[in-house]
Amino acid sequence: MTLTTRIIRRVSAILFVVLTLWSVLFYAVMEEEIIDEVDDAIDLYTENVITRYLAGKELPSVDNGTNNSYHLVEVTDEYARTHPHLSYTDEMRYIADKKETEPARVLKTIFRTENGQWHELTVATPTIEKRDLMEAVAYWVLGLYLAVVLTIIVVNAWVIRRSMRPLYRLLGWLDRYNINEHTEALENPTKVTEFRTLNETIQRFSQRNQELFEQQKRFIGDASHELQTPIAICQNRLEMLCDSDMTEEQMGEIFKTIQTLEHMSELNRSLLFLSKIDNGQFPDTMPVDMASLAQQTQVEYRRMASEKRVSVAIRAEGHPVWQMNPALAKALVQNLYRNAIIHNLDEGGELHIYIGIEEIAFTNTGAPMALDKEHVFDRFYKSGGKERSTGLGLAIVKAICDLYGLTVEYTYDEEGRHTFAVRI
């Protein structure tokens, strides 16, 4: 929903309520005013009739063109005592002139002549049709409402588009902004204080962000260099020791230490790779043929598969091409492959790789127990503590999938097969 739509919707809703209330009030006031006028007129007429009657003058004829009608009867003392002496009511009356029933204001008054006889005078005067009035008011208010809303839409669309122009320019700039590439400087001149503040704040933030990003990038590169060198030194010193005369037992110990160092170096590389992915340091993408990538990986890792005696089968349907960074695509496939080999059975293990147009799936035999779906992609999640596992392979897979909006799912079937499937 755009800002304009939202404003128009809200204003329309508020106006609807306000105008409805207003029309009800307007109707009530109007009605009271009219009744008041009618009552005044009817009072006057009644007074006239009573005065004439008491004075013994001729009463006005019923059919006198005023639409007023009256009716004078003698009533008993009993009736006079039990009825109010003055009452106004709204009734439907048959108007002889018009030959139809119309709403009328009726005044009933009870009075006594000099000889003590009670009389009741009923005067009726036609009044307004309430329904008609209500309808008229409703129509006009609805008309007013539509007119106002239409005006608001037009004015809003125009005013917002004009006065919000700096905001839209800023949004466009933010949309183009990419921390990895150089984005042109923000050019958004405006006299509105709020927008000027917004411009300055966003510029300041993006600059700060850029600096932090650069720092982070440099830190990652430096950390990689700084850590690999001491590891290399330790490793080489131990190797030199190995080349001198030593007992086999000593050599065994040193060799184990070298292996630990290699593991450390691998861990360091994986961690740095992971943070590079998270920092979006692999921005360029190109079409990658997943089937040939899987085949290439199989060739590169066949020593590992052979060592674990795992038989590998690839089934590819067509040549799916995914738009990815080539290094990340390679890392994705390699990590899934390594994972499937390392966590395979020690004897008679199998790995089935399926490459479909929208899915790649690695199914391997392994421990007869499902992994924890919630945590299998966590960093340093380890099941069974395999020697060659860094605990980061699947975290890297997940990070790459998240980067490209791919889904990765782990499933386990009862025959002890673990499947990791990546889908577009």
Add this chain to the structure above:
Amino acid sequence: MKILLVEDEPALQEVVRRSLEKERYVVEVADTCIAAMRKVNAYAYDCILLDIMLPDGSGLQLLEHLKKMQKQESVIIISAKDSLDDKVAGLELGADDYLPKPFHLAELHARIRSVIRRGQRSGEMEIVVGNLTIDPDKHRVRVGEEVLDLGRKEYDILLYFVNRRGHLVKKEVLAEAVWGDDIDQADSFDFIYAQLKNLRRKLTAAGAEVEIKTVYGFGYKLI
């Protein structure tokens, strides 16, 4: 054989220098780009080991300098920057090999031997270890005067060990190195060890003075 080691990290410099000296190379060291340039201007080396990240610039500058001066030194880049761009740039500028840190010393020595041998096209090509002589051009191995009849894989394994003599070779690294390029049923882990066993038997039978020793199940060593 004279080697120039360009490396700014003192500890690594020391360990590599000592290891090279044990292999009877003459080693000179430089810890900056400028120092390295002065040395190559003044002396000739058989091989230069070059770190890319130096305090006063990139090692690639030295490569450019060598190229401009039309020097024929063999160069092996040793770098912790495990990036493909550097590797490509280095090899394009005329480096002969690229070895990412951390590396095995055995690997470093093998690479040095190999680039030096390539550099001496005209010279003696045969590798001699004790009474064992290998002619890499003809893929022929002799023990004394007797020609040893080796299979292709057996020859590959022997050549790999001879280039790393005296150093421990991890079994995984050996398998990786002599693995063929095509997927072949014979290319299995077990197959390589069977070949290694045959090779040892043939060497002993021919009375070779070298022996491939197993070290504790971690690897092997040619002595």
